[in-house]
Every structure is written in structure tokens, then in C-alpha cells.
Amino acid sequence: MVPPHAHAHGPASPHPAQPAPWSILRMTGLSRLAAAIAVSAGLWAIVWLAMR
Structure with missing residues (x-):
């Protein structure tokens, strides 16, 4: 069974750049x-405005 939001990278690597x-x-x-x-x-x- 695949979770609804599967990650495409390993647990030790950062998220890919967006x-x-x-x-x-x-x-x-x-x-x-x-x-x-x-x-x-x-x-x-x-x-x-703060000084007024």
C-alpha cells in the first residue's frame, strides 16, 4: 500500500529545489x-506614523 503523499527522495537527503x-x-x-x-x-x- 502506497501512502497518499509519497516522498521522492531519501530520508537523509533534503527536499529538492522548487x-x-x-x-x-x-x-x-x-x-x-x-x-x-x-x-x-x-x-x-x-x-x-508610530511617532505621531
Whole structure:
């Protein structure tokens, strides 16, 4: 009898890599910079709201 969710790797080996839907490493430099600025602005907005 086979269990409903059989693993395809041995118990001592890690899970195989899953394909990522997106990766920051595949973004262009300008896109990475824009994402970093957006995240930074969002975090500063949280700080600004907390200080009010």
C-alpha cells in the first residue's frame, strides 16, 4: 500500500529545489533599486506614523 503523499527522495537527503515564481536575483539593477526604495519608504512611513 502506497501512502497518499509519497516522498521522492531519501530520508537523509533534503527536499529538492522548487522553481521560484520570481527571484530578486533575476531583477534588473534598476528594478532592485526601485524595490529597495519602496520598501524603505514603507518602513519609514510606519516609523513616522508610530511617532505621531
